[in-house]
């Protein structure tokens with residue numbers, strides 16, 4: 424996820440969340456910039472821009488406050504939620520495709536970081552019409568990469584064929600790396616069964632790794648999940664490792680698998 428920083432000057436220091444239970448979506452109710460929002464929120468008497476992330480209509484993603492900072496966007500929920508704002512007026516406008524696609528990528532990215540978090544609209548938690556009646560909330564909220572939704576689907580006995588975790592578990596068993604229950608619920612046995620994928624790895628587990636990266640918003644290049652760990656996949660792995668605070672060596676070992684599985 425490429426998040427552009429703006430060097431905003433905040434009038435005070437951040438406090439940081441120790442849990443993230445909710446991903447809360449907003450619209451700006453205006454066509455504006457991060458700097459505009461920052462100055463409006465300063466005028467509210469806040470330390471500055473209250474949203475963690477802002478998505479422009481061109482699909483670019485921008486930092487308001489750091490991801491793990493407490494925001495100022497949803498009264499009573501700030502200390503346990505991350506706030507994402509889409510530029511635009513979705514009470515009257517229709518979201519452009521570039522912004523919708525970026526919003527889905529952000530949703531997948533945040534579900535990867537905070538697998539247990541519930542996805543909500545601002546109006547679900549406060550008395551407001553934000554993010555507007557035309558905001559494509561359900562399309563964004565059901566984006567692939569929603570680990571909790573996938574895990575609960577598996578738990579309800581849904582066919583595991585569409586469940587990435589279950590397919591990974593089955594493939595690791597088939598290739599002799601593990602002998603685990605295929606339940607679609609990732610745990611320590613799932614992680615232990617994931618083989619290290621070096622810089623030129625090939626095969627079905629590599630394809631599953633690519634599929635996961637793509638669902639989390641990391642493009643593996645024009646060939647997609649082709650089972651070949653080439654230049655595009657290496658770039659995706661390194662971007663993922665950088666975003667998740669891992670050593671950016673392009674090798675998918677246990678620490679990288681753990682993040683891909685949403686375990687830590």
Ligand SMILES: [Zn+2]
Nearest residue numbers: 449450545553
């Ligand atoms: Zn709002």
